[in-house]
Amino acid sequence: MARRALILVEGHRSIGLLYVNAAQRLGLHPITLSADPAQYDYLAPESIEAIRVDTDNLDALIAECSRLRATYDIVGITGFAGDDESISVTIGKLCLHFDLPGPNPASIERCCDKFAQRQVLNEAGVSVPAYRMAVNATEVQSFATDIGLPVVVKPALGSGSIGVKLCRNVDELAEHTTYLLGSKHAWRSSPRILVEEFAEGPYYDADIMGSEVIAIGAAEFGSPPGFVFREFTFPAPLNDNDYKSIVDVSLSCLRALDLGWGPTNIEFRWTKRGPVVIEVNPRLPGTPDPQLVQLAYGVDLITEHIKLTIGDECDLHSRHLQNAAARILVPDHDGILDWIGGGSRAAAMPGVAEVKFYVEAKKSIIRKGDYRDWIGHVIVASSSVARTEVILQRAVDLIDWSITPFSTLGEEE
Known part of the structure; x- marks a missing residue:
């Protein structure tokens, strides 16, 4: 009998290995198809x-999967969007081609286009920020004036807050527009820039599998103008009515966007008019959401996603088990990382679930104002919110690093 295989299109620096391990626990043989397998250090x-293949080319992926079927029983195909969410659409098309469970590629494609997503949600009566679509600097400036500063300016396609900035005045607006329309931002198609109202208020996100809201968490960002997460908490500190409001809006988003298969992550800001949808992501978020949801609610989102992908029955029964939180480690300046340490001591503390560093000594640190600024994380859980906060701070206090600024290096030379 042929070995049962799970195809993973591309990888993921924070949850890729978790998918591999979960697949193996389910008795599957994981195979990664990637344009550059070496970029995934696990x-x-x-x-x-791992097999090198052009993952931008659907025909090449179909050919490779067809070749693999001569050796393996391919029971499921999934993967990771990374910086390019078009891969999620490709995965949906692959699943359709091979008659395997998967998302509707048309729904995924519409959802990944932030402008199209905004239009659909707005027409469905879902509360979203005021928005306009611009294709040049003149339109960006005009639409920002219409909406009123501050505004959030970002590419219509993309993820991980790449190219997303809060523009608080005309100078910041002009600078970021020049950046996006220049050669520094990588566009996969003609530039399309979303200019939208800055929805002020606490941030929440809902993690969904199928049409069931599994968990709602809260998060905080670092200093503007970028949107770099610093801390996550599950469950979110919400009363029953506010929790229900977020659940109801989440389900409205799924219906409007024709989602409802597999994982979805919805981001909100709680404003004066209640929960405002910032973004609907038709995928599972990366670290630390899956780990925090498992600690707080007892649901392994990654394993359940794989089970759904291979047509097995899922167990999505959630219950509040613990209060879980994560702190993201982010440097405050650029340079060369001399050293980073304290991870072992922090990991040994009671209540600490995970400590991970993403970088090694002697690596260049160049902050970009998005998720790529993260150099590590600490995840903890306990029976109370207060105790979780104490453990998290004590663990983070044990970790330290040294970065020599580039300007200093230049002086030394």
Whole structure:
């Protein structure tokens, strides 16, 4: 009998290995298809089968999967969007081609286009920020004036807050527009810039599997103008009515966008008019959401997603088990990382679930104002909110690093 295989299109620096491990626990053989397998540092050490293929080319992926079917019983196909959410659409098309469970590619494509998503939600009566679509600097300036500063300016396609900035005055608006329309931001198509109202208020996100809201968490960002997460908390500190409001709006988003298969992550700001939808992401978020949801609610989103992908029955029964939180480690200046340490001591503390560093000594640190600024995280859980906060702070206090600024290096030379 052929070995049952799970195809993973591309990888993921924070949850890729979690998918590999979950697949193996389910008795599956994970195979990664990637344009550059070497970029995923967990593949070689774990001896994970990885094949180089142009993942932008649907025909190439179909050909490779067809070749693999001569050896394996391919029971599921999934993968990771990374910086390019079009891969999620490709995965949906692959699943359709091979008659495997998967998302509707048309729904995913519409959802990944932030402008199209805004239009659909607005027409469905879902509360979203005021928005306009611009294709040049003149339109950006005009639409920002119409909406009123401050505004959030971002690419219509993309993820991880790449190219997303809060523009608080005309100078910041002009600077960021020049950046987006220049050669520094990588566009996969003609530039399309979303200019939208800055919805002020606490941030929440809902993690959904199928049409069931599994968990709602809260998060905080670092200093503007970027949107770099600093801390996450599950469950979110919400009363029953506010929790129900977010659940109801989440389900409205699924209906409007024709989602309802697999994972969805919806981001909100709680404003004077209640929960405002910032973004609907037709995928599972990366670290730390999956780990925090498992600690706080007892649901392994990654395992359940794989089970759904291979046509098995899911167990989405959630219950409040613990209060879980994560702190993201973010440097305050650029330079060369001399050293980073304290992880072992922090990990040994009672209540600490995970400590992970993403960088090694002697690496260049160049902050970009998005998720790529993260250099590590600490995840903790306990029986109370107060105790979780104490453990988290004590663990983070044990971690330190040193970064020599580039300007200093230049002086030394």
